[in-house]
Amino acid sequence: MGEFAADRHVKYILSVEKRKDDFESVVMEHLRLNGAYWGLTTLDLLGKLDAVDADEVISWIMQCQHESGGFGGNIGHDPHILYTLSAVQVLALFDKLNVLDVNKVASYISSLQNEDGSFSGDMWGEVDTRYLISCFSPVKNKLLKNLSYDRFSYIAICCISILQRLDSINVERAVNYIVSCKNVDGGFGCTPGGESHAGQIFCCVGALAITGSLHHVDKDLLGWWLCERQVKSGGLNGRPEKLPDVCYSWWVLSSLTMIDRVDWIDGQKLVKFILECQDTENGGISDRPDDAVDIYHTYFGVAGLSLLEFPGVKAIDPAYALPVDVVNRIFFGR
Amino acid sequence: MADRVHLEEESCGLLLELEHILDSDPLIDEVGFIHPTQLAALIGVVDCDSSGDLDTLKFFNRDHKLGISTQILFPLYKQAKIIFFDEIERYKKQTGISGIWGDETSLQRCKSTLDELEIGVMKHSKVLLLLSADLATAWNSRRAIVLKKDTLSMYMDELRLSELILSYSAKSDQAWSHRRWVIKRIVGKLPNLQEVIGKESKLVERIAERSKMNYRAWNHRCWLVSYMTGEQVVYELKNSRVWAGLHVADSSCFHYRRRLMMRMLEDFCAKNASVSVGSSSEIYDIWKEELEWNKLLIKRYIGREALWLYRRFLSLHWLRDFMTQLDSVIFLDDELHLLHSCSIIPDSDFDDFQAQAMYSTTYILWLARQLSRSHAIVLRQKLQVGDMKDLLNSVCPQRSFFCDMLEE
Numbered sequence: 001m002g003e004f005a006a007d008r009h010v011k012y013i014l015s016v017e018k019r020k021d022d023f024e025s026v027v028m029e030h031l032r033l034n035g036a037y038w039g040l041t042t043l044d045l046l047g048k049l050d051a052v053d054a055d056e057v058i059s060w061i062m063q064c065q066h067e068s069g070g071f072g073g074n075i076g077h078d079p080h081i082l083y084t085l086s087a088v089q090v091l092a093l094f095d096k097l098n099v100l101d102v103n104k105v106a107s108y109i110s111s112l113q114n115e116d117g118s119f120s121g122d123m124w125g126e127v128d129t130r131y132l133i134s135c136f137s138p139v140k141n142k143l144l145k146n147l148s149y150d151r152f153s154y155i156a157i158c159c160i161s162i163l164q165r166l167d168s169i170n171v172e173r174a175v176n177y178i179v180s181c182k183n184v185d186g187g188f189g190c191t192p193g194g195e196s197h198a199g200q201i202f203c204c205v206g207a208l209a210i211t212g213s214l215h216h217v218d219k220d221l222l223g224w225w226l227c228e229r230q231v232k233s234g235g236l237n238g239r240p241e242k243l244p245d246v247c248y249s250w251w252v253l254s255s256l257t258m259i260d261r262v263d264w265i266d267g268q269k270l271v272k273f274i275l276e277c278q279d280t281e282n283g284g285i286s287d288r289p290d291d292a293v294d295i296y297h298t299y300f301g302v303a304g305l306s307l308l309e310f311p312g313v314k315a316i317d318p319a320y321a322l323p324v325d326v327v328n329r330i331f332f333g334r
Numbered sequence: 335m336a337d338r339v340h341l342e343e344e345s346c347g348l349l350l351e352l353e354h355i356l357d358s359d360p361l362i363d364e365v366g367f368i369h370p371t372q373l374a375a376l377i378g379v380v381d382c383d384s385s386g387d388l389d390t391l392k393f394f395n396r397d398h399k400l401g402i403s404t405q406i407l408f409p410l411y412k413q414a415k416i417i418f419f420d421e422i423e424r425y426k427k428q429t430g431i432s433g434i435w436g437d438e439t440s441l442q443r444c445k446s447t448l449d450e451l452e453i454g455v456m457k458h459s460k461v462l463l464l465l466s467a468d469l470a471t472a473w474n475s476r477r478a479i480v481l482k483k484d485t486l487s488m489y490m491d492e493l494r495l496s497e498l499i500l501s502y503s504a505k506s507d508q509a510w511s512h513r514r515w516v517i518k519r520i521v522g523k524l525p526n527l528q529e530v531i532g533k534e535s536k537l538v539e540r541i542a543e544r545s546k547m548n549y550r551a552w553n554h555r556c557w558l559v560s561y562m563t564g565e566q567v568v569y570e571l572k573n574s575r576v577w578a579g580l581h582v583a584d585s586s587c588f589h590y591r592r593r594l595m596m597r598m599l600e601d602f603c604a605k606n607a608s609v610s611v612g613s614s615s616e617i618y619d620i621w622k623e624e625l626e627w628n629k630l631l632i633k634r635y636i637g638r639e640a641l642w643l644y645r646r647f648l649s650l651h652w653l654r655d656f657m658t659q660l661d662s663v664i665f666l667d668d669e670l671h672l673l674h675s676c677s678i679i680p681d682s683d684f685d686d687f688q689a690q691a692m693y694s695t696t697y698i699l700w701l702a703r704q705l706s707r708s709h710a711i712v713l714r715q716k717l718q719v720g721d722m723k724d725l726l727n728s729v730c731p732q733r734s735f736f737c738d739m740l741e742e
């Protein structure tokens with residue numbers, strides 16, 4: 001097991017931003033705001049947020065905003081609730097939420113809530129599919145990995161809570177909808193009857209935690225399902241029979257933290273697994289040992305280490321997915 | 335500077351060439367990004383004079399298969415993107431309002447340019463999506479135009495495009511989501527909805543064959559269940575059994591069965607509000623058969639987590655919704671018997687049998703925790719908590735706390 005290569009990871013993150021001249025990076029342009037959130041949160045967790053020019057980032061983010069109040073993943077791209085959360089989270093990191101017209105963003109989000117309490121992701125209105133990004137390798141002509149799992153109810157609730165406008169949505173209905181996605185195995189799917197998945201579970205538990213509704217969760221039963229995600233190597237998978245993947249260090253671990261069952265997995269073995277996924281030479285963390293690194297898994301690896309209280313990494317809030325000091329600044333004014 | 339202009343002209347030519355191919359062969363059903371040397375080999379079959387410069391090879395199109403040289407992806411994408419975003423900007427201006435498109439009065443204005451713009455947006459978004467399947471803005475632009483025209487043939491074209499993209503990008507959430515959007519739009523327009531749903535279900539099976547444990551594909555199939563008739567649900571259950579038996583590690587395909595089984599149970603309960611499920615009903619037989627089939631697979635494929643998790647579900651509902659107290663005693667005896675036969679670990683094949691022992695132990699403990707009080711008492715009397723602790727300690731000591739939950 002190698003050491004934790006924090007400085008290399010910082011260098012790697014700063015270098016990703018500059019890569020713009022190949023196919024693989026341009027096809028990811030539409031989710032640049034997500035990438036910014038992953039990269040910048042990692043920098044903050046490592047205490048290196050000052051390595052980037054905040055003004056430059058903020059002025060770019062504000063150019064991604066639309067009339068409706070929502071943000072696109074990059075300049076010129078259609079708005080979506082997912083990128084709106086990323087924008088708000090990044091502004092929160094820089095303590096710059098004050099540049100936002102909060103009412104406008106809040107009304108964009110509340111306009112996406114449906115009768116049954118669920119949220120659509122944008123005006124095209126598919127209710128509550130999780131948002132997954134697939135990293136496509138044109139050379140090998142096959143899919144390499146899924147990049148992100150998110151859920152619109154969580155995104156909406158997290159975003160609106162950071163803006164301190166929870167009263168602008170119907171929280172009760174939103175909670176009821178989430179509870180209707182619960183399965184007999186204690187987990188949650190993306191819609192009622194959907195298969196339990198660690199990414200979905202994080203979103204549901206996170207939303208319930210933010211709204212103070214965790215009493216709807218059978219903690220022992222859910223904890224049971226979640227701790228069964230740990231495989232022999234120490235890594236966690238997101239569903240039964242899948243290979244372990246660093247990103248689930250976050251999805252599973254944050255959920256276990258919120259329901260107070262984190263000691264149900266072997267933290268030592270998980271730390272070891274994450275450290276084995278580092279590129280100790282050039283920085284960055286991959287999904288599994290010896291795979292290619294990317295910014296997404298770098299973020300979730302570091303966030304996982306943070307939940308495991310690894311030395312040298314700032315504490316992260318398991319529900320808001322932001323450093324604890326940032327969350328405290330938002331709600332308690334430091 | 336002159337170089338740049340030249341480059342741009344060239345990639346614009348690439349875009350036109352590709353769009354021409356797509357126009358002239360609307361039945362393309364496969365796309366691949368191919369290295370120029372492979373492309374040369376492919377073309378070599380039809381074209382003897384292929385020893386020339388590899389850089390001149392760009393596309394391959396035969397038998398409705400389209401190959402694109404990996405060499406040209408970057409310039410092609412860049413050009414398509416510039417033109418698409420430029421056009422979509424103009425289109426939004428033309429239609430007056432960005433955000434809510436299709437304002438009548440402004441539509442009347444420049445009808446011809448508008449038509450041209452729409453054709454352009456459809457063409458360029460198609461190329462972009464072939465190269466970058468999750469570009470939501472491109473899908474959105476297609477939805478806006480298709481919605482405005484609102485013709486069945488255009489909706490069907492969208493299903494075809496998304497199928498083409500899924501043929502090589504099977505995890506594209508946007509492509510799956512686009513299908514659901516289209517199906518919701520055409521539900522009322524179709525005389526043969528059941529046929530479309532049935533075909534859609536088959537499509538998922540084909541894609542799941544190539545793309546293992548694909549959550550989005552199976553999620554799509556689960557979504558279809560609410561559009562199925564009762565007969566279709568039974569048909570799907572029976573028809574997808576062979577596939578499931580051959581893919582016992584694919585937990586999602588068992589979740590699909592869970593969804594179908596639950597739909598049957600819900601339908602039954604809705605029809606027979608006050609009656610509990612009797613042993614003479616069709617669903618009783620199906621559930622029993624499913625349990626037996628699952629046991630068969632468990633014994634054939636040692637140590638498969640997905641099979642054991644499926645059994646948790648089947649047994650829990652079986653006890654809860656189908657069994658009298660007396661029946662349940664017999665059933666639980668059988669399950670304990672299964673546990674004992676599965677917790678013997680021979681020296682050979684150590685790993686799989688170790689896993690089998692662990693899954694069978696946690697299966698019983700899970701049931702004991704989840705059962706209603708009266709059933710749980712029966713089971714807990716049969717299980718010696720001390721014995722279970724020993725067993726759990728030997729097969730997965732890190733989860734010995736599962737036993738503590740039973741003692742409460």
Ligand SMILES: [Zn+2]
Binds near residue numbers: 145146147245287
């Ligand atoms: Zn991952």
